[in-house]
Amino acid sequence: GTDPDLCLNMTRWAELVAFCDETGLNLVFGLNGMTRQNNSAPADLANHDAFFAHITTHGQRVYGFEFGNEKSKIDPEVMARDFIALAALVAKHWPDARTRPRIIGNDLNTNPVYLAKFLPVAGHVLDVVTYHDYAGYGHDPELAQKIPTVEFLDSVWRRAAGVQAQQLAHAPTAELWAGELAAAYASGRDGVTNTFISSFWYADTLGILARHNHTGMCRQTLL
Numbered sequence: 001g002t003d004p005d006l007c008l009n010m011t012r013w014a015e016l017v018a019f020c021d022e023t024g025l026n027l028v029f030g031l032n033g034m035t036r037q038n039n040s041a042p043a044d045l046a047n048h049d050a051f052f053a054h055i056t057t058h059g060q061r062v063y064g065f066e067f068g069n070e071k072s073k074i075d076p077e078v079m080a081r082d083f084i085a086l087a088a089l090v091a092k093h094w095p096d097a098r099t100r101p102r103i104i105g106n107d108l109n110t111n112p113v114y115l116a117k118f119l120p121v122a123g124h125v126l127d128v129v130t131y132h133d134y135a136g137y138g139h140d141p142e143l144a145q146k147i148p149t150v151e152f153l154d155s156v157w158r159r160a161a162g163v164q165a166q167q168l169a170h171a172p173t174a175e176l177w178a179g180e181l182a183a184a185y186a187s188g189r190d191g192v193t194n195t196f197i198s199s200f201w202y203a204d205t206l207g208i209l210a211r212h213n214h215t216g217m218c219r220q221t222l223l
Contacts (some may be wrong), residue, residue, distance in 0.1 A: 006033070010054060017060045026063035028104060033068025034189030040075050043082045045089055052093040064102035065090065066179065067149050070132060071107075079106060080121035087125035102127035104170070107179055109133065115170070123171030130179030131163045137199060138186035138193070147183055147192070148200040156201075157208050164212055177207055177216030 021025040031051075035044045053061060067086055068079065087103050094100035103125055106118055109132045119129070135156055136143050146152045161177070167176050183193045183201040192198060202219070209217055 004047065014060075015198070018061075021061065027061070028064045028066060028102075029062060030066040030069060030107070030207065031086070033071050033074070033079070036074075037074045038139070039080060042078060044086060044087070045082075048086065049089055049093075052089060056093050064104045064127065066104045066107050066130065068105060068107050070109055072109070072111060072114055076117035077121055080118045083122040084125055099149055104128040104130055104177070104179070106130070107132065108157040110163050112166045115163060115166035116140045119170035123167075123174065126171050126174045128177050129163075129167045129171050130177045130216075131160070132180040133159055133178055134182055134185035135205075136184040138184040138189045140184070140189070143184055143189050144192045144197050147197055153204045153208075156205050157212065160209070160212070175215045176213060178205075178214060179218050180220045181205070181217065182220045189210045 017027065031048055033043060035047060036042060039185075065086070067083060068074070071079065083103065083105055090101055090103060091097075105126060105128075106115075106122075107130050108114060111131075114130075119126075123129075133156060135152060136146060140146070164176060167174060182188055183198045188194065204219060
């Protein structure tokens with residue numbers, strides 16, 4: 001059976017929505033993009049449909065839905081058609097565009113080659129284009145020495161520039177967010193990414209992304 005600790009039940013969902021309402025936060029929820037038979041098959045959105053029906057029936061407020069999470073193995077045109085189907089499903093449950101959750105994706109690591117195939121098909125349904133970026137490696141013993149260097153800090157925009165170019169070319173009305181990022185992947189490095197030294201990366205990245213028209217930066221992680 002499914003591990004209950006890995007499955008979102010509706011009691012927990014209600015607690016999450018209530019927390020966001022009480023604290024004035026906007027909730028963006030990541031939807032499963034792997035309800036498919038294989039990487040070339042379309043996603044089965046039946047569970048998503050039922051989830052949306054539950055949300056609207058209970059009058060719950062959701063700012064937006066992301067779909068998938070670093071699923072570059074899925075054919076970009078297949079994923080694009082999934083986003084179009086998802087957008088139609090959201091419009092069905094939220095017919096009033098003023099209260100409709102935003103469509104956000106495609107939530108990959110910086111991959112302009114993939115976006116060059118994905119965005120021409122799905123760009124028109126996206127409210128926000130998101131990508132992930134991790135500047136360093138959590139198991140690197142020299143990470144603390146690398147973070148405050150120009151080479152390390154400048155690498156953020158070297159990776160993100162290609163993503164923005166594709167967004168401007170194929171989804172110019174969408175916002176651009178760094179949807180998940182930190183100074184290092186592999187869960188960071190204790191004593192480095194959770195200490196003052198990481199603020200060199202954080203402050204510099206906030207500035208460079210704001211300079212290049214990003215409207216969102218989601219730091220990984222609160223936990």
